[in-house]
Amino acid sequence: MACRCTRGRRRSPSHRRHGAYTAQRALETGVLDELQIHQIPVLLGAGRRLFEVLAARIELEIVRVIDTSDATHIRYRVRR
Secondary structure, X not given: OOXXXXXXXXXXXXXXXXXXXXXXXXXXXXXXXXXXXXXXXXXXXXXXXXXOOOOOOOOEEEXXXXXXXXXXXXXXXXXX
């Protein structure tokens, strides 16, 4: 999920950390058709869990998986 900054504004560190929150709200409101997740084998120990706090069950269908030595890229379609 990508977010765009307003022209002329600088991104604060907090703006870069809310991808999970934005994805959760988009899934809940039904405006997200596809979701792409990049899994990288690094444990950070902090952050917001992407699927933990959703209000309802949302079914995803795997569209594509690309597995490399650095990461696994998974594209999902949101089932409605």
